[in-house]
Amino acid sequence: MDKIPRPVIRRLGLYYRCLSKLYEEGVDYVASRDIAERLGIKSSQVRKDLSYFGEFGKRGVGYNVAMLMEKLESIIGVDKYWNVIVIxxxxxxxxLVNYEGLKKEKFNIIGIFDADRAKVGRKIGNLIVRHISELKEFVKKNIVEIAVIAVPETAAQYVVEQLEQLGIKGVVNFAPIKLRTHLLVEEVDITLTFKSLVFQVERKI
Amino acid sequence: MDKIPRPVIRRLGLYYRCLSKLYEEGVDYVASRDIAERLGIKSSQVRKDLSYFGEFGKRGVGYNVAMLMEKLESIIGVDKYWNVIVIxxxxxxxxLVNYEGLKKEKFNIIGIFDADRAKVGRKIGNLIVRHISELKEFVKKNIVEIAVIAVPETAAQYVVEQLEQLGIKGVVNFAPIKLRTHLLVEEVDITLTFKSLVFQVERKI
Structure with a gap:
């Protein structure tokens, strides 16, 4: 259960979302090919991915939606709320603070910090921007495991080093820079996404 | 040159960014292991990726930074400006409209549209929000190849169908839904990124 490839991990989230919808629709059992079709991937892929976690659909019946959903919930870690801070x-x-999608999936952004005094005190959603110097105290008082780095490229490495010292476990990094850190990092690189798209557009013309 | 795996395509953007920095730093030649180190990947991976495009570093000298950069520029398609609209x-x-990173990489957002009349006329960055009914006319007048879908999940499929009819070639989709379309699509799925992170955090504890 240790060496699960990253693409599989990402697809687990997709499966979970798909199952939640099926559950809402009142579907009790679902075949791998139906999941596959909804997600635009191969059904053999679905079966292979889920077999990592010992889940096998019954031939002719499929997967029990509620049970598989519950299992995925606990595997992914969305069976609890996560406190998130944004730097x-x-x-x-x-x-991000205003994004309802995160809240819906149990990611609660409980603090937002900036080094710019001009931004401190401003209201974003229902949070007040705090100065970065308050970060340590804040993390001490609240259980925070996840931080988002949304600072300019030049500040990102410094920020991640601060976060290391505070016991943060994982980082979602929006700065277009490879961070040197022992923390778990997921990158969101918007310009790379655009470049990857135009590469394909160019090839298709 | 046709079957280039998607992860390779994404790494091309990383190589290009790395080379641009080296170029700014005045570096003339670079070894694959230096590129690899800066990006936190294996040097054998760098050599393999670049060999897709017939680029081979000279033993003991490495890659010519300026030449490789120029070649990547044209391969990725960032040797020209791209007009982008945001829905x-x-x-x-x-x-996105306010994000300097995109502009820097030659992605010009030239229009932003919404179905909500309350938002139409508002200024975002240096753009005025237009009503979605103006989309067709706008795309006719301007050369637009790339569109961003940043609408709620429930509206995304309808929007992509509109875009298909207007001759848009590629879409960056921020809505957490698998679009049914023949257009090229790159997904940016923020909640999946968070889920993927907490999955790893849970495993590490």
Whole structure:
């Protein structure tokens, strides 16, 4: 159960979302090919991915939606609420705080910090921007495991080093830079996504 | 040159960014292991990826930075400016319009559209939000190849169908839904990124 490839991990989230919808629709059992079709992937892939976790659909019946959903919930770690802090109160930080999708999936953003005194005290969603110097105290008082880095590229490495010292476990990094850290990092690289798209557009023309 | 795996395509953008920095630093030649180290990947991976495009570093000398950069520029398609429109003037749409990183990489957002009349006429960055009914006319007048879908999940499929009819070639989709379309799509799925992170955090504890 240790060496699960990263693409599989990402697809687990997709399966979970798909199952939640099926559950809402009142579906009791689902075949791997139905999941596959909804997600635009191969059904053999679905079966292979789920077999990592010892889940096998019954031939002719499929997967029990509620049971598989519950199992995925606990595997992914979305069976609990996660406290999240955001470093950087610029456009990306603000968009995240206001993003309902995260809250719906049990990611609660409980604090947003910035080094810029001009931004401190401003209201974003229902949070007040705090100065970065308050970070340590805040993390001490609240259980925070996840931090978002939404600062300029030049500040990102410094920020991650601060976060290391505070016992943060995982980081979602929006700065377009490879961080040197022992923390778990997931990158969201918007410009790379655009580049990857135009590469394909160019090839298709 | 046709069957280039998607992860390779994404890494091309990383190589290009790395080379641009080296170029700014005045570096003339670079070894694959230096590129690899800066990006936190294996040097054998760098050599393999670049060999897709017939680029081979000289033993003991490495890659010519300027030449490789220029070649990547044209391969990725960032040797020209791309006009981009954003559908949805919510938090994500606004953040994108204000994001300097895209402009720097030659992605010009030239229009932002929303179905909500309350948002139409508002200024975001240096753009005025237009009503979605103006989309067709706008795309006719301007050369637009790339569109961003930043609307709620429930509207995303409808939007992509509109875009298909307008001759848009590629879409960056921020809505957490698998779009049914023949257009090229790159997904940015923020909650999946968070889920993937906490999965790893849970495993590490």
């Amino acid at each position: 950087g109160a610029g456009n990306i930080g603000s968009a | 949805g003037a919510g938090n994500i749409g606004s953040a």
